[in-house]
Amino acid sequence: MFSYLSYLAALIASLVLAIYAFTKRELTETGTVAAIMAGATVFAFGGWVWFALMFFFFVSSSAFTHYKEKAKKKVAREFDKGGVRDFWQVAANGLAPAGCALLYALNPSPAFFAAFAAAVAAVNADTWATELGVLAESKPRLLTTLRRVPKGTSGAVSSLGLGVALGGSLFVALSAASLAWLNNYFAPLLAASPLAQLFPVQPAAGLAFVLVVTVAGVTGSLVDSILGALVQRMHWCPKCRKLTEREVHTCGTRTEFRQGLRWVDNDVVNFLSAVAAAATAVGLTAAL
Template identity: 55%
Template sequence: MAFSQLNALLGLIAALALALYAFTRQDLSSTGTLAALFVGMIVFSFGGWTWFLLLVMFFVSSSWLTAFREKEKTEVQKEFAKGGVRDFWQVMANGSLPALFALLFFLRGNVLFFVAFVGALATANADTWATELGVLSERPRMITNGKRVAKGASGAVSGIGLLAALAGAAFIALCAVGLNLFNNYLADAQALGILRNYLVDLFVGGGKFVFVVIAAGFLGCLADSFFGATIQGMFWCPKCKKETERHVHRCGFQTHYYKGFTFVDNDVVNFLSACFGALAAIALYELL
């Protein structure tokens, strides 16, 4: 596919507008705004407006759920290493892989890169929805052993969280189908070229695509919980007798290493789960 300078310009404008909007809402830090600008511009420039709007759908729904019943979640979120204002690494953990797949699709024109893009995005959305709604559950359990744990604990799952994960993955799947069908309806076949071909390939079997994305997003979210329970670095506050993601607890005391790998924080877990979701989407799409 030929590179379009117009697409690049539109990508810069659209990504800048989204990033600045998020910054003014205090959804992104200054570094997070720069990361969002980079990711958005890459996705729009190399994937087009439908890919970019999927990214917007993820951001808008995630931001809304972060603000949903925020006061009730404040105490739980104090144990997280980072708050609701997303920084550079948080944005890149969820956005770098979709940006890479947009670039690879532009270079190779293989439908599997679009499948992987949506699978990674569905995983990020499923995980965000599960986290933001799951922390409201009174009875979470550790994914590895089923034991009761505190709300918001890394690796915890709940009925509410699992349903939210399914809904989050389904939301991205349906948005992907809807946006691309609309694009297919508007576009001229000769102008679209290879884009037209992959849309036809996808939406002749649209039900299969929706199932693949929902399954991949849900499995990616479960992988996120598993990684959080097994390899994420966790620390112990000797004063408060609490497990936390923080190196310095909110009480001001220095925490001690407790379990996992110290270099694996929540951003690394999110990136790994996005990789898992993308690979699951490719595998399911090829097998079914």
Template identity: 40%
Template sequence: MFNQLALSFLLSGLVAVLAYWRGSLAPSGVAGALLVGTIICGLGGWVWGILLALFFVSSSLLSHYKEREKQAVAEKFDKGHQRDLGQVLANGGGGALVALIYGIFPSSWWFLLFLGIMGTVTADTWATELGTLSKRPPRLITTGRIVPVGSSGGISLFGTAVSFMGGLLIGLTAGLLTQMNLVGLTITGGIGGLAGSLCDSFLGATVQQIYYCDVCEKETEKKAHCGQPTRPIRGWGWMNNDVVNFLSSFFGGGTAVLVYSLLVT
């Protein structure tokens, strides 16, 4: 196990440095990626590491896709495309925790939970990066009311379809790399990822802390906007976007375990 951890540390460090050089990671994000990558690949195994890499690479590439068109929308988000420690732990911390438990108490069920977590963070990131390019305005998941693009809790048909595709990719890859049920894992990844992504939107529409900028008169996830402090208008003070992502990933993971158990039994 020591050799696998050491090799995982070296590979994770290489990926993290390259991602920093490409502008996908902030300095604190490099440390987070090194920690998460070493634990997941070192304790979970190479299949786990490949799924993590698939999420990270695809998400990083999509974050740079049509950046100019997404620039105005990105102003609403708490953080940008250069992921810091909080973002890395929010997206990969759940998977690292599951890999740690798996290393102590091995069971195929932990892999299914990890699959759902990776499916969720992939689905949610894809929906954010591509869903904002939808030609139709999003609607609030709780009421169906039309909201501005980039609003927390806003979903669109295109964004929802994209999120499902992201989860399917994770599930399909897992099925191709393991001896488990290929169709079952593919469907599990799709449904688990979609469920987690929708949970993220629901939390964003209900309990995530949202602020209002009096300068530009727009809602935002940021505590400061247009060079001025913003004021909270709804949500819980501790429920920022990173916490929402972390909690939603486990919802998607739990959904994946349930879906797969229903499909194969």
């Protein structure tokens, strides 16, 4: 089913888009390398539909990162990284989807297509909720203690953030179903030509698929919030008397390790939430 032509297309598409994102300052040098690796893997083993879904995630997330950028800067952001995505940020979002594409190449089960879409849905939901939830009027609550905490705190959720996470998940689920339908509608027309290699038939993705991917994506973003509150590494700025993810605070003061696990940063939490979403999708697909 797969061929050198599709591998070549995978490499070219990933190179072009990642380098374009680099020139637009959406990615660092190492972030560009990670994006090429994740993009090419997903395209080569899943097909253009899978690649397009990652592309939708990347474009919408970048757009929301820049949306009301000035208003967001006023909310003192305690995240340890900014808008230009580095290697580990890209890997945190791309590793689980790429893993699902590899599993699908070994065993083309519809469950792995749903798992892939759910992993993308989870990271999309989390990015949208982070970028837009910060703009909410009221202070968010920690999912673990339900206490109100400052905006931008890892593990905190607001009703706006939850609504946006649901929207972000549904967006990916509907995009995946539409792209798969489009591909499967036109693929037979090309069956006799060499181009057919570029349009591998995708698993049928109907209402059950949309439901599974949306629910699994939201589950992943809840796992993200719970892990963010329970185990994510947090530091303390002695000068501002504030919790932060940063090792050097926005005020310039070196911070002290305060809570969580030292090896768990935001990237680890994002990766684990994508894995949780993929596993949930496999489970739900088997159950339905």
